[in-house]
Amino acid sequence: MDIVNPLAEAYISKLSSVDDKDLYNIYLQTIEQHPQQHLQSSWVQGQFLSFISQLIQPQFILEIGTFTGFSAMCLAKGLQATGELHTIELREQDANTAKTNFNLSPKQNQIHLHLGNAVEIIPTLQHQWDIVFIDADKTNYINYYELVLPMLKDGGLMIADNVLFHGQVLEKEIKGKNAIAINNFNENVAKDDRTEQIILSVRDGLMLIKKK
Ligand SMILES: C[S@@+](CC[C@H](N)C(=O)[O-])C[C@H]1O[C@@H](n2cnc3c(N)ncnc32)[C@H](O)[C@@H]1O
Numbered sequence: 411m412d413i414v415n416p417l418a419e420a421y422i423s424k425l426s427s428v429d430d431k432d433l434y435n436i437y438l439q440t441i442e443q444h445p446q447q448h449l450q451s452s453w454v455q456g457q458f459l460s461f462i463s464q465l466i467q468p469q470f471i472l473e474i475g476t477f478t479g480f481s482a483m484c485l486a487k488g489l490q491a492t493g494e495l496h497t498i499e500l501r502e503q504d505a506n507t508a509k510t511n512f513n514l515s516p517k518q519n520q521i522h523l524h525l526g527n528a529v530e531i532i533p534t535l536q537h538q539w540d541i542v543f544i545d546a547d548k549t550n551y552i553n554y555y556e557l558v559l560p561m562l563k564d565g566g567l568m569i570a571d572n573v574l575f576h577g578q579v580l581e582k583e584i585k586g587k588n589a590i591a592i593n594n595f596n597e598n599v600a601k602d603d604r605t606e607q608i609i610l611s612v613r614d615g616l617m618l619i620k621k622k
Contacts, residue, residue, distance in 0.1 A: 411577030413611050419454075426454050433483055436511050440478045444507075449477050451545075451571070455613045456484040459543065459569070463488025466567065468540030473497035474528045474554050475546030475571075479508030485543060486517040495521050496535055498528040500546070532557045539563065545571040548588040551595040555619075559604065562621045568605075570595070574615030 412419070428434055437456065441447045451459070463471070463485045471489065473482050476499035486495045495517070499505040505525045512521045524531045528546055532554070542558045544551060551570060562568060573596055574580070578589035599607050599619055607619045 413574050413577055413614060419452075419613075423452075423454050426457050428453070432514060433480075436478075436483065436514065437480050440480060440507075444478060451481045451484070452613050455571075455616070456480055458612055458616070459484040460487045462567070462569070463541060466540055469493045470537040470539050471495040471541045471543070472532075472535065472537070472539045472558065472561075473543045473545065474532070475499070475544070476508045476523060477504050477545075479511040481543060481545065482508070482521060483511065483515050483517070485541065486515065486521055489517060489520055493520055494537070496524060496537070497521065498524045498526065498531050498546075500525075500527055529553060529557070535561075537561065538566075540566050542566070542568045543571070544568065548572065548575070548595075549591040551591060552598060555595065555599065559621065564621055566621050568619040568621070570599075570617040570619065572614045573609055573617040574611065576614060 437453055440450045459481055464487055467488055467490055469490050471485050473485060476482055476497040482495060482497040489495060499508060502525060505523060509523055512518050529550060539562050542562060544554050573592055575589045575592045578586060579593045584590055584593050599605060605619050605621055607617055610616045
């Protein structure tokens with residue numbers, strides 16, 4: 411199920427800036443060549459991530475779920491000159507593609523790619539994060555949230571993707587382990603006094619979570 415009317419999606423896409431032709435070509439390459447291209451953020455979502463990052467001007471960004479690197483390159487745009495973006499990918503082939511793509515980024519020296527399971531890698535990263543983007547296996551969203559919250563700066567931002575899970579969380583009886591996991595995640599965050607949150611109906615739903 412499309413959350414946003416496809417006509418509205420096309421209109422939004424047409425009128426949102428494409429100010430980076432090189433990045434757009436990398437985005438298109440995944441669309442044209444990767445059998446799971448649907449896993450990539452949409453162009454507009456990528457622009458949204460860049461926009462937020464450029465407003466915050468973060469020192470440290472953590473991304474969970476690199477895929478071919480598009481969203482990491484979007485988020486990296488706002489990094490301070492000495493800032494670092496750490497991104498974690500489980501699948502070696504996608505990590506290799508991401509590495510090739512990162513080599514084309516003006517921020518390549520600031521992007522650190524970690525190959526492996528995010529649940530194991532997150533505790534080894536000892537930074538205080540300004541932005542965390544959660545975009546990996548849905549059944550671990552709550553684990554990721556609890557793992558990174560103590561390492562998120564006060565006032566820092568966590569962004570969780572796919573929180574409407576193709577509309578499946580809107581069903582009366584939520585079925586499927588991923589939709590159930592996402593719904594539990596959404597309800598848990600909503601109850602948590604440590605954070606404030608808002609869900610935006612960008613693409614498949616983005617939850618913006620601010621640490622108090
Ligand atoms: C939706 S894709 C990420 C898309 C990417 N953020 C973008 O917008 O272009 C999810 C990625 O998370 C990876 N992944 C799944 N489980 C993971 C885990 N436990 N640790 C690290 N990465 C994982 C998958 O291999 C996949 O490449």
